[in-house]
Amino acid sequence: MDAHYAVKDLLVPAGIQILADPDETVVRVTPVREEKAEEVVVPTGEAVAEVEVIEKGKKEEEVPEE
Numbered sequence: 001m002d003a004h005y006a007v008k009d010l011l012v013p014a015g016i017q018i019l020a021d022p023d024e025t026v027v028r029v030t031p032v033r034e035e036k037a038e039e040v041v042v043p044t045g046e047a048v049a050e051v052e053v054i055e056k057g058k059k060e061e062e063v064p065e066e
Contacts, residue, residue: 003029 008022 001031 005027007020
């Protein structure tokens with residue numbers, strides 16, 4: 001069930017004039033559809049490989065000599 005609101009549905013203060021087409025949609029509300037999540041299998045009893053860190057930290061930028 002979608003809902004939409006057009007320019008003509010807006011409540012505007014006195015003295016404000018909207019120049020857009022009154023039938024132009026400004027907001028559309030659509031319900032979220034649930035997605036079926038995939039099942040993640042975590043191996044148990046197996047050794048987990050250690051991650052090797054190649055470089056750590058932020059590199060310093062070289063400053064050109066004057």
